Amino acid sequence: MTVAPEASERARIDERLMSFLRERHARGLATARNPGSVTVPVWFHVINQGSGAANGDVPQSQIDDQITVLNAAYASTPFRFTLAAVDRTTNAAWFAMTPGSTAENQAKKALRQGGAETLNLYSANPSGGLLGWATFPSDYSRAPTQDGVVVLYSSVPGGGAAPYDEGDTGTHEIGHWLGLYHTFQGGCTASGDQVNDTPSERSAAYGCPTGRDSCRRKAGLDPITNFMDYTDDACMNQFTSGQVARMDQMHLQYRSN
Numbered sequence: 001m002t003v004a005p006e007a008s009e010r011a012r013i014d015e016r017l018m019s020f021l022r023e024r025h026a027r028g029l030a031t032a033r034n035p036g037s038v039t040v041p042v043w044f045h046v047i048n049q050g051s052g053a054a055n056g057d058v059p060q061s062q063i064d065d066q067i068t069v070l071n072a073a074y075a076s077t078p079f080r081f082t083l084a085a086v087d088r089t090t091n092a093a094w095f096a097m098t099p100g101s102t103a104e105n106q107a108k109k110a111l112r113q114g115g116a117e118t119l120n121l122y123s124a125n126p127s128g129g130l131l132g133w134a135t136f137p138s139d140y141s142r143a144p145t146q147d148g149v150v151v152l153y154s155s156v157p158g159g160g161a162a163p164y165d166e167g168d169t170g171t172h173e174i175g176h177w178l179g180l181y182h183t184f185q186g187g188c189t190a191s192g193d194q195v196n197d198t199p200s201e202r203s204a205a206y207g208c209p210t211g212r213d214s215c216r217r218k219a220g221l222d223p224i225t226n227f228m229d230y231t232d233d234a235c236m237n238q239f240t241s242g243q244v245a246r247m248d249q250m251h252l253q254y255r256s257n
Helices: 007-026 060-073 102-111 168-177 241-254
Strands: 038-048 079-090 119-124 132-134 149-152
Touching: 007 241, 038 060, 038 102, 060 079, 060 168, 079 102, 102 119, 119 168, 132 168, 149 168
Parallel strands: 038 079, 038 119, 119 149
Antiparallel strands: 132 149
């Protein structure tokens, strides 16, 4: 579970983004890039408690399938994910890491590769039923070693964590890594996720509740098929054009070489 910054910090992040975009416009630089034009190298860190898939030792075939799922999900965006390397670490404490824990800090400091442009994807077995979490682009400068995405090892395609085992936990958390908030951020208030074309949503949706409309005074049904909701993997299938633009802009500001 990725927790968004407080409202005041989200406002500051957006103010800095608007300033960044104005500066690029003034310099005649692009603020939007073509689909497939940005390669994102992926270091996949398999953290396990022993050999075999049941111990979190994710097989190469499932890692390859995860990359395929990401590229399908992000097909309308500038980003194409390329597997740079896979490493495997047997460490029971790291395997059970939770957000902000000593184990997470130690694992990331030991394993992380590359700069802000590199996606470090860690598979583990977090306690408390967590499927994953991520850092935001604006976090990088103050904590570069902690940058990246953690997913439940069995959430990868074929991993067995049904209905969350088609790889879209990775899709969702990488959305955060690229600057997106949940579709239900802010509930039925104004555009709490900072994206204008995602309908307001009072709370997270689960399963695949077709026709759900939790903000009846706002336009549009709940965006249950959006990758940034909490629905089943089989229910998720889209980013909006506004989300694509925001990811592109946030990457340009914080993760572009």
